[in-house]
Amino acid sequence: MINLSVLMCVYNEDRDAVIQTVDSILNQTYNQRFEFLIILNNPNNLILKSLLVSLSQKHNEISVEFSKKKQSIGAGLNTLILKSKGKYIARMDPEDISLPE
DSSP states (O other): OOOEEEEEEESSOOHHHHHHHHHHHHTOOOOSOEEEEEEESOTTOHHHHHHHHHHHHHOTTEEEEEOSSOOOHHHHHHHHHHHOOOSEEEEEOTTOOOOOO
16 A cells, blocks of 8 residues: 655756755655655656656656646646555655655
8 A cells, every 4th residue: 555645746857956856855754655746747748757757667656647738846746646546645856855854
């Protein structure tokens, strides 16, 4: 059973900032099963698309979605909420860094 779903929307953020945010979630001391759902709301951003595909291939916790057209953060979050399996939902922005605890 997945206890926590972490949701994040990306659009045109800096690649390194996204990597730092993802790493901060993956390196948590939280010892329950969780999923990290990420949606790219800008289908024209091929750099982030490539990064997200690579991350999802390396980490089983990460699942990515790609919107077919540019959309708002609200629309992206709604898409992820419908796909989430966790009892609880946490939301991250691409520039957020979570402490390990």
